[in-house]
Amino acid sequence: MPRHFKDRIHESLATAALLAGGVALNVAWIDNLLITRSDIIASWITINPDIGPISGLYINTLGAFFVTYLFAAAVWCAKDVSHWRSRVFWFFFTSVVIFILMTLPFVYGFAVI
Amino acid sequence: MELLSVIYPGQVLFGLTVVLFGSAFTLSFLMRSKAEVVRPLRGVLFVILFLLIGTVAIEFSGAATPSYTFGQFSSLSEALSTHRWLLFQLPILLTITSLMVLTVYGEHIAHKHAWHYRASVIFSIAVSFASVVMILLESMV
Numbered sequence: 001m002p003r004h005f006k007d008r009i010h011e012s013l014a015t016a017a018l019l020a021g022g023v024a025l026n027v028a029w030i031d032n033l034l035i036t037r038s039d040i041i042a043s044w045i046t047i048n049p050d051i052g053p054i055s056g057l058y059i060n061t062l063g064a065f066f067v068t069y070l071f072a073a074a075v076w077c078a079k080d081v082s083h084w085r086s087r088v089f090w091f092f093f094t095s096v097v098i099f100i101l102m103t104l105p106f107v108y109g110f111a112v113i
Numbered sequence: 114m115e116l117l118s119v120i121y122p123g124q125v126l127f128g129l130t131v132v133l134f135g136s137a138f139t140l141s142f143l144m145r146s147k148a149e150v151v152r153p154l155r156g157v158l159f160v161i162l163f164l165l166i167g168t169v170a171i172e173f174s175g176a177a178t179p180s181y182t183f184g185q186f187s188s189l190s191e192a193l194s195t196h197r198w199l200l201f202q203l204p205i206l207l208t209i210t211s212l213m214v215l216t217v218y219g220e221h222i223a224h225k226h227a228w229h230y231r232a233s234v235i236f237s238i239a240v241s242f243a244s245v246v247m248i249l250l251e252s253m254v
Contacts, residue, residue, distance in 0.1 A: 051173050
């Protein structure tokens, strides 16, 4: 019995990790865009004035990661998530690509005057 | 003693991170054919995560000016400062994600049904490696 338990793969935890990674990356680029566009948000997110808004941005991103992970792990706990596998993988992949594109200075700094 | 005053701890940690990401990148490609590499890969990723957190802690504790330039900068180096710190989130998040997937799947990641997870770990390590190399190149500008 213990061996059977050890051999079991808790896929829901791996799926939750991929989902959390994707959500956190989206939160990061949206936060960065808001910081660049709004002084109120920039000052609100600045936890340490020496470091600037990056301090709050890192905490926000990590917070989004762990909150999403705990939520998804709780919802999917002991459930068959094989039908989510492909969808979550592509969400994660797309999120990484979007993050890379949206954090380029000339992309997030773009404005139509 | 003079040598110690020249060596900057943040740079040493970051240099080690780049080297270890290179080895993790190589190991990640062996996951399918040799499932035994999962254990050392997990170890390497753990060390990388601690090095990344250490680098951030050292850089932030010694920060004299905000890293955000809000589009007001006089040189390319300053413009890239914000980008470097934004990009730094990528290896941290992707390493945590890879570690979680590898911890859950272990050597079962070589199984046929687990190709999504195997692909996401390889992709995460490749992107993280590329981003630390990018940060390294940007800090030379």
